């Protein structure tokens with residue numbers, strides 16, 4: 001899980017000073033960040049121009065012939081993103097620059113945070129959608145997007161799969177949207193149990209008929225409401241040697257001796273736990289949960305269509 005050596009692509013950045021407004025990466029991804037707030041406010045107070053996370057086109061489905069909607073959980077289902085999100089925050093809050101999706105793809109490949117066989121599952125879903133067997137593909141995550149992490153992760157996955165912006169998911173729902181829906185619908189839960197995910201919200205978000213079947217892939221299925229089918233996967237939990245990542249993938253200005261002195265302990269937290277308790281983490285080489293889901297999803301979609 002140590003990162004392999006690699007070159008660091010050049011990335012679009014905000015100026016270190018001045019008054020940056022919008023940030024465009026080398027891929028042309030528009031973050032629409034109110035950058036002045038970035039320099040003045042703590043992370044959890046940042047606001048973005050688009051609070052609805054990702055609105056990525058209309059699902060290719062006719063209201064009279066509802067095709068199943070596939071809903072994917074994010075954390076611990078399709079990847080283990082904790083350390084990557086910490087690095088993302090480091091770029092915005094410490095370096096004051098836009099992280100580059102291409103560079104994060106390289107880091108993801110080197111660290112194993114993307115769950116094995118995810119590409120196979122996603123390309124299979126896209127093929128089923130193109131063939132008309134699947135109505136839409138949705139990412140539904142309890143991770144917050146208040147500082148743009150979920151939107152960025154989606155872009156990283158798109159770049160990884162060589163897809164255009166918005167070509168992967170028809171809808172992305174993050175914590176803010178889920179909490180708002182749950183409040184509106186009076187869905188209550190115990191905070192320690194996690195946030196419920198209501199498939200009715202997915203269909204409403206896509207503008208689909210209430211009888212549209214839904215299939216969700218999730219590591220915590222007890223949190224899912226009103227799904228026609230639930231496919232449970234074991235949680236995928238990977239520790240990243242984030243200091244090694246910084247030393248390998250960041251340049252000298254981004255990981256200077258001074259910054260390393262300040263941030264080394266924070267960057268080492270997960271890795272230190274892994275070194276003491278490796279059995280708490282997933283054996284990435286042995287994880288075939290998504291491989292088996294490719295066929296299971298196909299078979300389940302067939303049953304939902306009949």
Ligand SMILES: [Mg+2]
Nearest residue numbers: 073075076219
């Ligand atoms: Mg999860």
